[in-house]
Amino acid sequence: MEANDTPSPTALLAAAARAAHALVDAPPLLLEDPAARALCTTGDASPLDFQLAQPGVPVLAAARVSACARARHADDVLVARRARQVVVLGAGLDTTTHRRPAPGRRFWLVDLPDVLTWRARLLARAGLPEAGVPVPADLGGAGWFDALVDAGLDPHVPVVAVWLGVGMYLEPDACRALLASVAALPAGSTLVLDHVLPADERDAAGAAYAAAVAAFAGRHGEPWRTAASAATVRDWLTDTGWAVADERDEADAVPPGFWDAQPHLRPMRLVRLVTATLTAPA
Template sequence: MSAAARAAHAIVDSPPHLILDEIAERLCATAGEPSPLGFHRSHPGEAVLAAARLSAAARSAYAERLLHASGIGQYVVLGAGLDTSAWRVSRSCKIWHVDLPGVLAWRSSLSNQAGIQERGVSVPVDLSSGDPVPELVRAGLRPDVPTFVSWLGVSMYLDAEAVRRTFASLSALAAGSELVFDHIVPASDRDDAGHDYARAVAAAVGARGEPWHCTPAVGQVAEWLDTAGWSPLESIGESDSVAAGFWDRTDWLRPMELVRFTHARLRS
């Protein structure tokens, strides 16, 4: 669904666009019917779909912008799923995709069906209980060289202890490594649009009440990072991460207080 949302953004929403993801469109075409991309094409004004497009596009655009600015040549995608950022980074950048074994196998299968040559090394790890760094090193990552880590769209499905443990495990990377992380804010920090989206997601997945497990406040995330050796550089709302003028629009996209992005750097 995240890949479909990224692909659909440039197809059904009006310019300006945050991201153009033709690879995701090709992957979605292999996923069978009903196509997740087809939902966006057929119902572009559906509020929950529009919010999903904004979140998926905004977080990818934010992380990729910081990756390019960092100049770091090792790039790790935690909870990779069908992330396609590997096709939008420098060819000289070395890439690792971390996810559950079954998810990585599914990703590889869809890529093969779509005729897409995968970029990056697959590293199977269960982030709910495993440490990704030793597996990344075994897969060729150099722990003495800074690494850029993108961890998006995952933390809300883990418990708080797993998130804190992952921050701590990533502190084994080289000083100067950077991390981009997103999280759902607690109910008290959401606006009406954020509450509406949370209710819609809960209904869609058949859950009762809160659809996510980990919804820390901004201060909690900063404390977790600092304790693990990371210096938070920026915490910004999803709606504020876009360029000036983005909200001067007449389509279905609307700002929403629900997701925050955090950028941090590992201390020496």
């Protein structure tokens, strides 16, 4: 894939990490993602090639942990909530639609227009259907919720909104504003999000991975802008009408025995996973 054919290199890295996990890591696996593998093999060069060739390189192994732990967590929430309406905020190359289809479940995929065009192009090359409704919108601006309703979302039926791997690219005020906007969803809705911890709350492995990935993202036009403590994010959620139902380090969102079985993967403290519910109309 040429650089100018890739408006979100970080989305491609995450897809490659999810695709590689079942190919290079040991069971128990966090997930299997053949759709991500298909997306990553549509061009002449892909970060999946590096994952398969050097699975033990720390930054590549850490990418698999991060991408797969958060995706597994969101999948588990969708199943537990028996979600009928799912909104993926900052969809990129998210493949939840392919991993977790269910009768009566509909997906809406919100992202910038050029990212959704790129996504559609890769899906077509891979021979994969688009199982969700694309909603071109800027999450940092206004109007994206109205665009969702215009695209067929029922504003009276609870939603599971998935906002993963995106918040670090927005300014703190924009993160808080987005949480307030999502609170326009109906009572009973659920939000799954992640956030990068500030430097003084990371361990050595998390700090090393953050330094490498933030540098890569910044060079490719996607700089990290927000790192927030658990207390800060909890305050943002509470202030905008959300109740925190669950929060944990990403490294804790794995099945029993996972770390002991892995030849390459190691826990790190960098990302928190949060599940919040909307108990009253905003």
